[in-house]
Amino acid sequence: MNRPEVIKSCNHQISESAEGDLTIHLEGGIGISNAAHMTRVLYQVLEDKPQTSVTVDLNKVNYLDDFGVLVLVELKMIVLGEKAEFCLQNISNEAGKALSMYNFDLLGKRDKPYKRTERQGLLIRLGEATVRQAADLKYMISFLGSICLSILYTCLNPRSLRRDDTYMCMQKTGVDALPIVGLISFLMGLIMAFMSAVQLQQFGANIYVASLVSLAMTRELGPIMTAIIVAGRSGSAFAAEIGTMKISEEIDALFTMGFSPTRFLVVPKVIASVIVVPLLTLFSDLFAIIGGLIVGVFTLDLTANAYISQTIKTLALFDVFLGLFKSGVFALLIAWIGCLRGFQVKGGAASVGKATTSAVVSGIFLIVLFNSIFSVILRYWE
Amino acid sequence: MGRQAIIEVRDLVAKYAEETIFDGISFDVFQGEIFVILGGSGCGKSTLLKHLIGLIPPAAGRISVAGCDICRSEEKAFRDMLKKIGVLYQGAALLGSMTLADNVALPIKEYTDLPQVSVERLVKMKLGLMNLEGYEDHLPSQISGGMKKRAGLARAMALNPEILFFDEPSAGLDPVTAAELDNLIIHLNSTFGTTMVIVTHELESIFAVAHRVIMLDKNTRGIIAEGDPKYLRDHSENRFVRQFFNRLPGLANEAEGLEKR
Numbered sequence A: 001m002n003r004p005e006v007i008k009s010c011n012h013q014i015s016e017s018a019e020g021d022l023t024i025h026l027e028g029g030i031g032i033s034n035a036a037h038m039t040r041v042l043y044q045v046l047e048d049k050p051q052t053s054v055t056v057d058l059n060k061v062n063y064l065d066d067f068g069v070l071v072l073v074e075l076k077m078i079v080l081g082e083k084a085e086f087c088l089q090n091i092s093n094e095a096g097k098a099l100s101m102y103n104f105d106l107l108g109k110r111d112k113p114y115k116r117t118e119r120q121g122l123l124i125r126l127g128e129a130t131v132r133q134a135a136d137l138k139y140m141i142s143f144l145g146s147i148c149l150s151i152l153y154t155c156l157n158p159r160s161l162r163r164d165d166t167y168m169c170m171q172k173t174g175v176d177a178l179p180i181v182g183l184i185s186f187l188m189g190l191i192m193a194f195m196s197a198v199q200l201q202q203f204g205a206n207i208y209v210a211s212l213v214s215l216a217m218t219r220e221l222g223p224i225m226t227a228i229i230v231a232g233r234s235g236s237a238f239a240a241e242i243g244t245m246k247i248s249e250e251i252d253a254l255f256t257m258g259f260s261p262t263r264f265l266v267v268p269k270v271i272a273s274v275i276v277v278p279l280l281t282l283f284s285d286l287f288a289i290i291g292g293l294i295v296g297v298f299t300l301d302l303t304a305n306a307y308i309s310q311t312i313k314t315l316a317l318f319d320v321f322l323g324l325f326k327s328g329v330f331a332l333l334i335a336w337i338g339c340l341r342g343f344q345v346k347g348g349a350a351s352v353g354k355a356t357t358s359a360v361v362s363g364i365f366l367i368v369l370f371n372s373i374f375s376v377i378l379r380y381w382e
Numbered sequence B: 001m002g003r004q005a006i007i008e009v010r011d012l013v014a015k016y017a018e019e020t021i022f023d024g025i026s027f028d029v030f031q032g033e034i035f036v037i038l039g040g041s042g043c044g045k046s047t048l049l050k051h052l053i054g055l056i057p058p059a060a061g062r063i064s065v066a067g068c069d070i071c072r073s074e075e076k077a078f079r080d081m082l083k084k085i086g087v088l089y090q091g092a093a094l095l096g097s098m099t100l101a102d103n104v105a106l107p108i109k110e111y112t113d114l115p116q117v118s119v120e121r122l123v124k125m126k127l128g129l130m131n132l133e134g135y136e137d138h139l140p141s142q143i144s145g146g147m148k149k150r151a152g153l154a155r156a157m158a159l160n161p162e163i164l165f166f167d168e169p170s171a172g173l174d175p176v177t178a179a180e181l182d183n184l185i186i187h188l189n190s191t192f193g194t195t196m197v198i199v200t201h202e203l204e205s206i207f208a209v210a211h212r213v214i215m216l217d218k219n220t221r222g223i224i225a226e227g228d229p230k231y232l233r234d235h236s237e238n239r240f241v242r243q244f245f246n247r248l249p250g251l252a253n254e255a256e257g258l259e260k261r
């Protein structure tokens, strides 16, 4: 019964011949529990005595596993490193099995420590990063193209759309996000009304709080806030879902079954988002106006009627539609980048995490970028 | 050799929600033996294994592993028990963010105070034993399924545990590698006296390695056969057991039905 717990200890005795030949007699067992200790002890033995050859006698060794073999290898490496001779003698049965299993004679011979990924020079890394980015960009564009084609295909063959998935996605992206979008927009309206009231009150222009809140929300903040919330909630979810499918080979399975992964997974998400995010934006506008209204009525002595009619007077239909159009574009961007990051997943679970983060970050970046582009265009158009 | 039980299972009842998988099974695994758990697909072999290593607490009954009653023991005793076992999961379960070498080195660094160089050498030895030299710095996602299995085994053996649990070790391996794995199992068993608990379907490997088998059954939710595989093949009373060992067609349910008739 040669189990590790049987090893209580390993003793050693040393005999030395006149020529500096050292013999270490080991007795007992070497296993996981005492390997580290034995390594240190034997180091010490060798340090004290310069020698020309070292022989280890294993006659009384009754247990030796790979940790024990390791101790012997370490010993061998030191001895050979000092240009001395090393050999084992009287190998007992128990020790012999483990030694032959691990091919003791070869161990440590052609040993180079396994290579760690080295850090390369700055220039090389810069170049590699650039190439990677370019490839990334290329993939982004080709992915966009494949989405466009798939959507076109779906428009021509509406029956090919996976309806249940689309409805499900609409629910997750839209209905489930309504409470948080509503709450945040309501608070935004409240805060905007408060902040602007402080200034406008000085001129007795209280009523313009209504104009400010409604115009700012419908044209700019409503679409942006909604899009950012959706990017955080759903863009990340798209990336995680597709990324997980990618690493568990589900995407490959879809492909071999003859489905186009884009048509199967991406189109429902894109269509659902493009329908649902503008609706969310409408709700967001509405809740913000209600927030402003409450501040107006309770702290600015406006009547609800006056506030509402001022709001209606300010808002042109164009403003509302502009907001909706923008949020439609944002929805497209969120779904696109979310799915793209999902498809870019390679390797293991950590990579899914990276993809989700990246989906949110790039999503928000794209939202802000496109919003700026819209502002510039409108500036010259109107 | 004294036949000392290292794993004792008494009246184990296992349930997933309302579904009962085992209804009171008892068996022993003796020290130093190669013990194989058999059964048709979905009869609960992986479930039994998860109970034995303490991942799922039993609905009723008692399990003791390496002297530790895993349902009632204290935290510390349980952790000590965990150090004495190694598990190879059905899907290898390597940590995806680490290289193979780091996967194997993880428990070694945690539980021993060997210097870094020695740990690296040991890891190389262990991976070498699995024919994985040269793959030390690969990530699990960069190697094949069979290689993952072998790397998983190297990690399971990292601390030379007293008991090794295998969930379908040879699934996904080519015949040569599978046979090598069988040899390795026998070798480890005879060299270090490691107790092996193996879940497998591979008849050849069962006959090659098993000292004793138990066979689980989905319908009776219990053990329908226990003993030496070669003996069971030729002499079992149970029709399904004979079918299983002789690779005859016919589903488990069908066999049951015939017997009831």
Ligand SMILES: Nc1ncnc2c1ncn2[C@@H]1O[C@H](COP(=O)(O)OP(=O)(O)OP(=O)(O)O)[C@@H](O)[C@H]1O
Pocket (backbone or CB within 6 Å): B016, B017, B019, B021, B039, B040, B041, B042, B043, B044, B045, B046, B047, B048
């Ligand atoms: N997490 C779970 N929740 C509910 N039921 C489960 C769960 N895991 C397994 N089962 C059920 O328990 C039964 C046994 O499953 P188990 O995975 O143990 O089978 P197995 O014998 O290992 O099969 P295989 O040989 O295919 O691996 C199956 O019928 C399965 O439906």
Ligand SMILES: [Mg+2]
Pocket (backbone or CB within 6 Å): B045, B046, B047, B090, B167
């Ligand atoms: Mg299983």
